[in-house]
Amino acid sequence: MTSAIPAKTTTASPTEPGPKLDAGKGNGNGRGRKPRIQYSDRARAERRLGWILAGPAFVVMLAVTLYPILQAVYDSLFQFRLTAPDERAFIGFENYAVILTDPVWWIALRTTVFITVVTVVVELVLGFALALVMHKALKSIRGPLRTAILVPYGIITVVSAFAWFYAFDINSGYVNNWFSWVPGIDENLNWFAQGGTALFVIMASEIWKTTPFISLLLLAGLAQVPDELTEAAKVDGATWWEQMRKVIIPNMKAAIMVAVLFRALDAFRIFDNVFIMTNGAYGTEVLSLLAYRQSISRLEIGLGSAVSVLLFLCVLLICFVAIKLFKVDLAGSTGGK
């Protein structure tokens, strides 16, 4: 058994190919700020291979993501209704002015942020607990246990939304009947008739469905924490809570941050659950639905594109905050380049 414990477990594994081997003292997440590196023949060949392997995917990515994004930005500067193609007119940033001065946008933003924060926090706690269970489970039940935990994640969101909707629906639902002993719940409670209860069901469904995703990411993080560290802590007399707080969590910070970032981005773009359960009625309108309503239902391509662009900027902002301020190291923990 080696006694050399890596100080940081999140750096790329040294067996990976890439210029780092030759560049030697690269800072791990270098972005070309350092002086030009002379690559060896081997490294150059490997770089070429990298491009051959990743190039087609990169081109497809450009075609299916960059192009639509640019098109949306362009469209958002026009007043353009699909059923009135002749009245298309350039109006500059007027669409953005309409949106940003409209309380509808701000209320939808507030609802979206609320859903994001609550679901991510609850999922993180539950997901961590499930990850610990999976990690510690006896070998014999590990497989079935992981499968059981992952089942909700395998269900299509629309299907799970319908399942939750019908469970809580006042006409066909059984929840009011089963939980009538809980104060506030009786057979006359219409869950989808007001914002508070409707959001509760929407978020519960969201949490039920995506907690497995978080727990899987956290399980990968847990597996990265070397046993030697916890053993050493145990020998030093650390309690379970101290091991958790001082050893395990700090060592899987990268995994936690990646899980939070991915889920936050996902949660911020919530659509299916709201669309199926309330269609945005009674204070459950979220930003994706607002964009959908403008461009798909109203066929107002200009206004809808502007909402989408703003939504995109919000998502970029979340990424920026996570990566710059919280220093999420995407490359390290996902084992990429």
Add this chain to the structure above:
Amino acid sequence: MPISRRTRNAVKSRPKAAVMAGLVIGTMAMSGCGPAEADNSLTWYINPDAGGQAEIAQKCSDESGGRYRIETSLLPNDAASQREQLARRLAAGDTSLDIMSLDPPFVPELAEPGFLAPVPDDVAQATTENVVEGAIAGATWKDELVTVPFWANTQILWYRKSVAEAAGLDMSGPVTWEQIMEAARAEDKTLGVQGAQAESMTVWVNALIESAGGSIIVDPEATAQTVELGLDTEAGVAAADVISTIGKDGLGGPGLPTQDENASLIGFQGDSGSFMVNWPFVFPATAGAVEAGTLDQAVLDDIGWGIYPRMSEDQESAPPLGGINLGVGAESDNPELAYEAIECIVSVENQAEYFVTNGNPPANTEAYEDPRIEESFPMADTIRDSLQLAAPRPQTPFYNEVSTGIQQRWAPPADVDPDTTPETSSDFITSVLRGEQLL
């Protein structure tokens, strides 16, 4: 080194990779186009039903003696999604839209930009004879027939005979909203109305305003900038009064804020059912439930029907109008053939058959003479009379904005205030139409 060996191989086989990539991209591009179609084949985009439209398509194809062959293509479930798909296809110049089953409120939106092929005069003549007035109005835009009425729907008043009797309400003649609200209150039963934030809300609001002698849109042909709404009028306030009373007094039961047509039917079949405004599907659905053993025969026997309730005793009601019209896409390769097929589809015989098998009432009054109809739909006469009184929803190219605006401001019913809702909803819709607000 295994890595560098792999690299060399990869470099050597680059031409092969390029061929592969070309194949993949080519396949992806080609999968967008369907197989080439014969010249005489027509595509009919149908709304989901019990299979009746596919049957008619088959029948007409056979009868044409090979002149055309109609293939059906299924649209999404709800009217709003059907509209979304058709509008996008039409705007993109899709040539496969030979025949489309269209919900009447969306006709102006498609007719205004010229997305629909004009109806030939002889077809217009032949397909509007004996057709109920409301259906023709729903098929017309700017005084011109732009679609062909196929079947026409209307809401009638359904009631439980036992409740009406207990409340001492004479159901042999027309009743008013006031009367049925009073009866439901006295008998401690719930009214079957649609309070969900959905299209059914607009249907209800429109019927109440039209029954009170008003109209949601005063000048249907106006542009988005100049359109004038009739919500903030005496008729609008009267409509808000009915909706708000039903909501605030709990006459619609706890499920009202999320109740659509199906949900109100379930409530109506239950113990607290009393009166309900709803489409004719109610009858086959209830009879089907009895046959399947999930409902007592006594419930079916207890159901009566009449004309949609009035707003005031001395003024006839204007029941909701629905149904399906048939339109032809402007870019269709074969508009003449499509209209020839449409003439066959909407024949009196087919309309009667469609009613008997699928429960969708004919737009042509002559079809009601079919003896089979009386047998399976004892309320056929009431439906026909109701269709003659029915008023379409606002005919405007901006129907979606108007309808969504009403849904957002008039639901839930308990939040409707006759003093403010008509005015605020009117202002809201106007500013959305002027592009000053989001929807």
